[in-house]
Amino acid sequence: ESLRVLEAKGLVSARPNVGTRVRPVSDWNLLDPDIIEWRAFGPQRDDQRRELAELRWTIEPLAARLAAGHGRDDIQQRLADMVEIMGHAMGQGDAITFSRADAEFHALLIQAAGNRMLEHLSGIVSAALHVSGGPVTGCDRPGETSLAHHARIADALASGDAGAAETAMRHLLVVHPDVERVVPAPREH
Template sequence: MSTLAHTTMNAARPAESGLAGPGELDRYPYPDAPGAERGGAPAWEGADTEIGRVGRRAAGNRGRGLHGQLVQQLGQMIVSGDLGADRPLVPEEIGQRFEVSRTVVRESLRVLEAKGLVSARPNVGTRVRPVSDWNLLDPDIIEWRAFGPQRDDQRRELCELRWTIEPLAARLAAGHGREEVQQRLGDMVEIMGHALAQSDSLTYSRADAEFHALLLQVGGNRMLEHLAGIVASALHVSGGPAISCDRPSEAGVGHHRRIVEAVGAGDAGAAESAMRQLLTVHPEVERVVPAPREH
C-alpha cells in the first residue's frame, strides 16, 4: 500500500530554504532604514502572546521552529486583514513583539516576500502588499485564506479551479493507464472506504489528497503535475467544511471507485465524467459550478 497524502503533499510543495542568501539580510534594515515611515505601524495587541500557541500551522512551515511560526503568525495576520495593505512592518518592532532575533525576523519577511505578501524597498521599508500581488496558488496562502474572512471566496475559487483541471487530469490519466497506477488509486479508495466507516476524517482526507495528486501526476502533462500541490492543499484543509468540494460520503467513495475503473479500462470519457460527478456530489457545490449537461 502506497504512502498517504503527507508524503505526496510535501513532494509537490515547492521547497523553501527559509535562509537568506549572501547580502540579503540588509534588505530588511534593523532598525529602520533612513527615511522609513514609522507612522501607522501595526498594533500588535490581539496577536497571540506566545507564537507557539498558533492554532493552525501551515503545512509548509511545520517543524521549522520560531522562523516557521513567525511566518505563520504574520501570514495569517496579513491574510485576515489585521495587517492591511500598505501597512509598514518594522522588523525591530516585530522582533520585540514576538521576542525573536533579527535573523528570524529577516528570514520570515523574506519568505513572506516570496509569497507576494510583503515588499521591501530602500528608504521605504517593508510594507504589506495588496491582495492582487499575493501568490494565491501558494499552499500556505491557500490554508490561511481557508480559515480567514476570505474563506467563502477561497472555497468558491478552489472548487472552480478543481472543476477546470481535474476532469482533464482524469481523462489524461486514463490515456496513460498503467496497472501500478490503477493499483495505487484503488488502494486509496479502499483506505477512504475504511476511514469513512470508522468516521476517521483525517485518514480519509490524506488518502483523498494522494488520489487526486496521483491523477495529476500520471497524465503526462508536466504543467498539470505542478498543480498537484495546489489540489493537495485544497484537500488538506477540507476538514473545514467551508471549502470542501468532496467531503467524506458513500457517494464520493463510489465516484472515486468509478474513476479508478475508467482509468484501468483506458476509458478517458468515463474517467472525465466520473470526476465531474464527484465534484458535484454536494448540492452546495452545484451553486458554484454547473452539473454537466446531457447532450
C-alpha cells in the same frame, strides 16, 4: 528571514528608507500552497473556497481524461488501494485516514495524467483538499456517494475510458451548498 519569505510570495514589499508595506492581493502568489492555507483562516475564506473549487473543476476532470490514456499499472493499483482504504476508513468513522487516502488519490490521478504542467498544480489541489473544511466537493465528508465516485474514476482509468473518467470526476466535484462548512485548524510550520 520571515520578511524575505513573505516578499517572495508577493505579500509584502520591503524597501530601505521606506519600510515594509503589504502589497495588494492582486500581487500575491495565490497559487502558493502556504497562501492558500493562510487565506483559509482569513475574512475571504468563502471566496477562496469557491475559487479553489472552480480551479479544481478545471484541473481534475482534465487530469482524469488524460490519465485514462496512460495505463500505468502501478498507479492504477495504488488508486484502487486508495479507494479501498477510503471505504475501510469510512466504515470505521476514521475521517483522518479517509482524508489522507483521498489526498493521495487526487495526487496520483494528477501524476497519472502524464502532464508535468498539471503535476505542478497538484500542490494546489492538495492545499484545496486540506483547507476546504466543508462541502466544496464530494470529497470533504466521507460518504457512500463520494466513495462510489472515486471507485468509478478508478474503474474508468483502469479500462482506459477517458470520457467516463472525466464525467465521474465532474460528478465528484459537485458543490453541496446546504452543508455547514467547518474550517480545519492551521498546520504548525
